[in-house]
Amino acid sequence: MKKKILLIQPTPYDQYGKLVKKKRLYFVGLALPLLAALTPDDFEVELCYETIEDVPFDTDAELVGISSMGHAVMRTIDIAKRFRELGKTVILGGYMVSLMPEEAQKYCDAVMIGDSEETWGEMLRDYLDGTLKKTYRKKLTKLETPLPRYELILNKKIGNFLPVQAGRGCPKTCSFCSIYCLYHGQYLKRSIPDVIRDIKRVKELGFRQFLLLDDNLFSNRDYALELCGEIKKLKMKWMTQCSIDISGDEELLTAVADSGCYVLSFGLESISRESLVGMQKAWAHPDRYSEQLKIIRKHGIDISTEMVVGAEGDTLESIRATADFVERNHITVPRFYILTPIPGTQFYDEMKEQNRIYNTDMYSYNSCEAVHYPKNMTPEELTKAYWELYNRVYSYRCILKRTIFTANFFRRPFTALFYFGVNLFYRKHIKHGIVPNIV
Ligand code: B12
Ligand code: SF4
Known part of the structure; x- marks a missing residue:
């Protein structure tokens, strides 16, 4: 059976401490469909945009990758803590954790700093070998990306x-x-x-x-x-x-x-x-x-x-x-x-x-x-x-x-x-x- 990865784009808390939820997410970020495309075929990938859907904490995924944008990083941390308590391996990435990787490391198994085109595959191999590192970082010198797996977001409530x-x-x-x-x-x-x-x-x-x-x-x-x-x-x-x-x-x-x-x-x-x-x-x-x-x-x-x-x-x-x-x-x-x-x-x-x-x-x-x-x-x-x-x-x-x-x-x-x-x-x-x- 294929190992499963759950990729999450958390939603921010509003100023009253409640999660911002919407019926529809008109502007969808590209990070998750792109990470899915960078994932080798021997993994199954599931995507979750928390603004329009609930995080499946009962997932059978072994690996959980969580993105971070601006102040939504507080939700990234909360989700990471919960999945770690549930025994999952948690990887954090995206802008916010890239700007504060030392802080982010406290809440996960590995932090991916900046672009992940050249590090995501390496991280997955390390995971399978049991040699996961604390941080991954590789500056790109050219931008070549595979076709994003858009099909994974088609059934979601997007624009x-x-x-x-x-x-x-x-x-x-x-x-x-x-x-x-x-x-x-x-x-x-x-x-x-x-x-x-x-x-x-x-x-x-x-x-x-x-x-x-x-x-x-x-x-x-x-x-x-x-x-x-x-x-x-x-x-x-x-x-x-x-x-x-x-x-x-x-x-x-x-x-x-x-x-x-x-x-x-x-x-x-x-x-x-x-x-x-x-x-x-x-x-x-x-x-x-x-x-x-x-x-x-x-x-x-x-x-x-x-x-x-x-x-x-x-x-x-x-x-x-x-x-x-x-x-x-x-x-x-x-x-x-x-x-x-x-x-x-x-x-x-x-x-x-x-x-x-x-x-x-x-x-x-x-x-x-x-x-x-x-x-x-x-x-x-x-x-x-x-x-x-x-x-x-x-x-x-x-x-x-x-x-x-x-x-x-x-x-x-x-x-x-x-x-x-x-x-x-x-x-x-x-x-x-x-x-x-x-x-
Ligand atoms: C589309 C977009 C949105 C959309 C969609 C968000 C969503 N829920 O998907 C909307 C309009 C809704 C939005 C909202 C917000 N956004 Co916005 N958004 C963008 C935008 C324009 C493009 C993002 C994108 O898709 N880029 C293309 C992908 C491929 O690049 P990437 O995201 O960087 O991903 C790469 C790496 O970062 C990494 N990576 C990313 N996530 C992960 C996760 C894991 C596990 C791993 C391993 C790697 C990884 O891998 C990818 C491939 O290399 C960027 C600006 C930009 N130029 O990128 C701002 C940007 C990301 N947003 C930003 C901000 C601040 C916000 C808000 C907080 C605004 C606000 N005040 O409310 C909210 C937060 C919403 C949320 N849910 O968290 C800031 C983030 C700054 C920061 N320090 O974090 C940016 C950079 C804009 C800016 N110039 O300041 N946003
Ligand atoms: S650095 Fe570039 S992306 Fe950022 S505000 Fe200035 S012009 Fe816009």
Whole structure:
């Protein structure tokens, strides 16, 4: 009989200590289907996304692999402890344990630091030989990944798109970002035929859309143009995230839109230049944001944004002005976070050195509670201003202004109505004190 591995993507606890549960997980991470594909055939693999299903603690799997994302690492640890009590061999991996491997080692049999393409197979062989090591780490020099085992997630309550990866890591150096602190500027791209192979598989499985995972897709112009050319032939819809600087490249923007991309997500972070400089994101210029967003929208691409509050240049006034900015620019799907010093990041070290960590309880590192002393307000004021911002931006009036009363409404009324629905869905969560970042 085949040995079995259970792979789990834990869900975070909310700020009341309850597990965040959803009827549907629209954005599914790629780590578990990819790990399943890296697993030799003599193992059977089962996947569990805890946001939409319960962890099967009565599993007959011998090995349990648990991923970790942000503050959900607290749930990773709790699940790991329970499985170890049940006598299972527990392996931890993912961003958060990679940033704090010494701490993670206390709760498991082995920690996989960073990418696991070249270490997962080695770990499984060691397990079979009874020679499991405490940590596994191998820096990749090229990114070659097998076809993810998407079929293992098809029967789950997911959205109408699947993830496909193009690049991993990021060439930029934003001090608060886990990607920078883990990859230190390393940025690897997959070959275009491999990316297209995965998209074709997604199409074969009946999906008409995909989410392209890459933190800086358009940083390599030639790669991006060639990839868009290939994607266009597949007649699919897709979305991704990138730097807002794409607005300055008419040819690229046209190629992106022509290839079926209909939503771009931008980490705008802040409308305060001082805050951006403080985050080592001096290449972004908030005074140009409105014009840049307008150009992108003109190409028929909808905009979703990620912004943070609580950085060095932020004041209560600038947080209020952020709501006006979002409304004025008709940002379709805006998301916000409180700037959080994630252990392992440069920003965390800076805050620690300056004695500005306000709360050391990791359960609170959920990006919707202030855990550091901001420069221009108290942590309590920051948390309050953050929720006021979300509530203002997701008021009925503002939702209507951002989704229905826009120039794009008459061009694509059904899309506008779809976004209106998404906004109402987010609003419902916000009213229950749950940020929409995890759905
Ligand atoms: C898709 C995604 C999501 C989706 C899906 C999550 C899910 N439940 O599956 C959504 C939108 C729901 C989401 C939510 C959140 N996310 Co998220 N997400 C991503 C994103 C964009 C892609 C992840 C991915 O699939 N990558 C591709 C795979 C192949 O790479 P990988 O995950 O790194 O996996 C490799 C290794 O890490 C390793 N590995 C990963 N897991 C495991 C497990 C084991 C056992 C082993 C051995 C190895 C291993 O092997 C893989 C192959 O090498 C990343 C950004 C990015 N660039 O990666 C952020 C990212 C992972 N998310 C992040 C965060 C903070 C969150 C939230 C906490 C946000 C919030 N405040 O609520 C929540 C937490 C949700 C949860 N359940 O834990 C941070 C993590 C930072 C950190 N220090 O941990 C990232 C890096 C974004 C960022 N720039 O800060 N996220
Ligand atoms: S550009 Fe985005 S992914 Fe890259 S380091 Fe900055 S915040 Fe992280």
